[in-house]
Amino acid sequence: MPLRSDSGVPRPHELSGPTTAVDTAPSRSEGPLPAAVFWDMDGTLVDTEPLWNESQRALVEQDGGTWTTQLAHSLVGQALDHGARLLQDAGVTLGVGEIIELTMTDVARAVRRSVPWRPGAREMLAALRQDEVPCALVTMSHAPLATVFAESLPAGTLEFLVTGDMVLHGKPDPEPYTTALDVMARRHVGLDSASCVAVEDSLPGLRSAAGAGLATVAIPHVMPLPADPRWEEWVTLAGRTPRHLGLVAARRSAAT
Numbered sequence: 001m002p003l004r005s006d007s008g009v010p011r012p013h014e015l016s017g018p019t020t021a022v023d024t025a026p027s028r029s030e031g032p033l034p035a036a037v038f039w040d041m042d043g044t045l046v047d048t049e050p051l052w053n054e055s056q057r058a059l060v061e062q063d064g065g066t067w068t069t070q071l072a073h074s075l076v077g078q079a080l081d082h083g084a085r086l087l088q089d090a091g092v093t094l095g096v097g098e099i100i101e102l103t104m105t106d107v108a109r110a111v112r113r114s115v116p117w118r119p120g121a122r123e124m125l126a127a128l129r130q131d132e133v134p135c136a137l138v139t140m141s142h143a144p145l146a147t148v149f150a151e152s153l154p155a156g157t158l159e160f161l162v163t164g165d166m167v168l169h170g171k172p173d174p175e176p177y178t179t180a181l182d183v184m185a186r187r188h189v190g191l192d193s194a195s196c197v198a199v200e201d202s203l204p205g206l207r208s209a210a211g212a213g214l215a216t217v218a219i220p221h222v223m224p225l226p227a228d229p230r231w232e233e234w235v236t237l238a239g240r241t242p243r244h245l246g247l248v249a250a251r252r253s254a255a256t
Helices: 049-062 069-075 080-089 096-113 121-130 143-150 175-187 203-211 242-255
Strands: 036-039 135-138 160-162 196-200 215-218 231-233
Touching: 036 175, 049 069, 049 080, 049 096, 069 080, 080 096, 096 143, 121 135, 121 242, 135 143, 135 175, 143 160, 160 175, 175 196, 175 203, 196 203, 196 242, 203 215, 203 231, 215 242
Parallel strands: 036 135, 036 196, 135 160, 196 215, 215 231
Antiparallel strands: none
16 A cells, blocks of 8 residues: 555655756767656556456446447546546446456456557667666556556666556646656756656546646557647657657747
């Protein structure tokens, strides 16, 4: 169970390292590095949407409901409690907590067997680790599933997790990302929040990150995403480098 702050909100799950000063020295290749990168998980780093859909569909159909593409799309990027209520509306008779527990257990079991990486995601995380750019996970999945994924990575890849069960208001509210920014700023003295980047695949996630004031990269997966000056769209992470993320932050700063 995550530790709780004085406000009663669970504290982000710390994964590595003490507080340090940000290294602002120029690196080997040209272009800026981001000060930090905040990652969505489902659909962005890992292709877990089919795993969620398989589990959710089974719950709907076993209670006599009808699984539709529209229902599947409405669940993408949402807080798990919100998604559970949508499943109840579709006919699932279980309680919200039971729905979350059952579906998350199914997905965690599958991820533990084999991480379903999105194109370029593993390579980008490795490059950011090599360049000593701090990263954190900001996901609406709950800690038990997010931890399974984090533990599959080399030590030091992610510094901490902000998960759906650690915030009062999930995406699209800015709280998950403002929480992550606050934690990262405490860990890295002198962090330039204007040079931090979030990477997302869903509209709720993009609105959350942009609402927190972050430079944001949109990588559509399940559904197309609307054009918006608050984020830049990439087709894929494949072939991208930490410098590309740094340039997104630089362009965002120049435009504001």
